[in-house]
Amino acid sequence: MARHSPRPGGASRVRRRALLGTAVLTLLVALAGLTAYLTRDGRSPAKPPAPPSSSPTAASSPAPSSGRPSPRTGAGDLPVPPETRDPVAYGKAAAAALWSYDTRAYSQAELRKALHGWLTREAKYADPASVDKVVPSAALWKQMAANRQFAKAKAYEGHFPHAFTQALQQDPGAITEAYIYAVTVSGKQSIAWKGSPAGGAESRSTTLAVQCRPHRSCALVGVMPSVAP
Numbered sequence: 505m506a507r508h509s510p511r512p513g514g515a516s517r518v519r520r521r522a523l524l525g526t527a528v529l530t531l532l533v534a535l536a537g538l539t540a541y542l543t544r545d546g547r548s549p550a551k552p553p554a555p556p557s558s559s560p561t562a563a564s565s566p567a568p569s570s571g572r573p574s575p576r577t578g579a580g581d582l583p584v585p586p587e588t589r590d591p592v593a594y595g596k597a598a599a600a601a602l603w604s605y606d607t608r609a610y611s612q613a614e615l616r617k618a619l620h621g622w623l624t625r626e627a628k629y630a631d632p633a634s635v636d637k638v639v640p641s642a643a644l645w646k647q648m649a650a651n652r653q654f655a656k657a658k659a660y661e662g663h664f665p666h667a668f669t670q671a672l673q674q675d676p677g678a679i680t681e682a683y684i685y686a687v688t689v690s691g692k693q694s695i696a697w698k699g700s701p702a703g704g705a706e707s708r709s710t711t712l713a714v715q716c717r718p719h720r721s722c723a724l725v726g727v728m729p730s731v732a733p
Contacts, residue, residue: 582610582618587721591714594722595687596659598622599710602638602727603657603693612645624715624723629682631713631726638727652698657708659691665711665732683717684725688732 583601588594601622605615616639623630640648664672668686672679679685688711696703711732713725 581606582614583622584618585622585721585723589716589718589720589722591685591716591722592662592664592687594716594724595685595689595712595714596662596691598712598714598724599662599689599691599708600657600659602635602710603691603708604655605640606654607645607649608652608654612639612642615639622724624725626715629684629715629725634726634729635724648697653695654697655693655695657691657693659689661691662687662689664688667732683715685714685716686728686732687712687714 583604585601586594586597588597601619616636619635619639620632623632623635639645665686665688688709690707690709692705693708694703694705709731711728711730713728714722715725716722
């Protein structure tokens with residue numbers, strides 16, 4: 505797939521990215537080899553492809569612990585975060601939401617706003633810029649909307665990266681400052697558009713930073729720039 509070009513950002517975005525990397529890095533301090541994927545390296549997640557001009561993305565998680573059921577992320581629905589204290593369950597729901605869109609039902613701005621609603625309210629950790637990179641640009645969205653393009657996604661598997669669990673075993677108390685977990689999710693995205701209802705599908709994977717403080721539902725911190733096994 506083609507890739508987004510990184511969007512220019514101001515000092516505030518740089519600070520937020522640095523804080524995200526620092527927060528997660530605190531949990532992985534014993535594993536210097538993870539620095540490459542915990543720091544922002546300029547790489548961007550894959551973007552959904554525009555359709556051809558000729559025709560108009562370890563252990564499985566348990567079910568969410570309580571509250572609303574897992575959000576629907578099919579065509580026509582803006583993503584709504586689930587209420588769960590399970591970081592893997594939340595990560596799977598967030599990944600499916602990030603991989604789903606429907607240009608027939610809402611605007612690019614509406615989707616961005618909905619996805620920002622998944623972010624933690626702790627501004628020093630939240631990284632909306634990393635979420636925005638996953639959403640097609642306004643120009644691409646316009647082209648996709650002309651072709652009535654939409655995507656559905658399913659997250660089949662989620663787990664804590666090996667290095668993350670190893671770091672926690674070495675220092676279990678490290679997580680108690682920010683309660684931020686690294687979660688790697690794998691799934692499948694199916695894309696269709698006008699004139700091609702069958703569309704196509706591809707496997708997707710991503711690593712997310714998820715905050716799950718005690719006695720509070722989980723929230724998204726940001727999308728990591730590369731996938732951690």
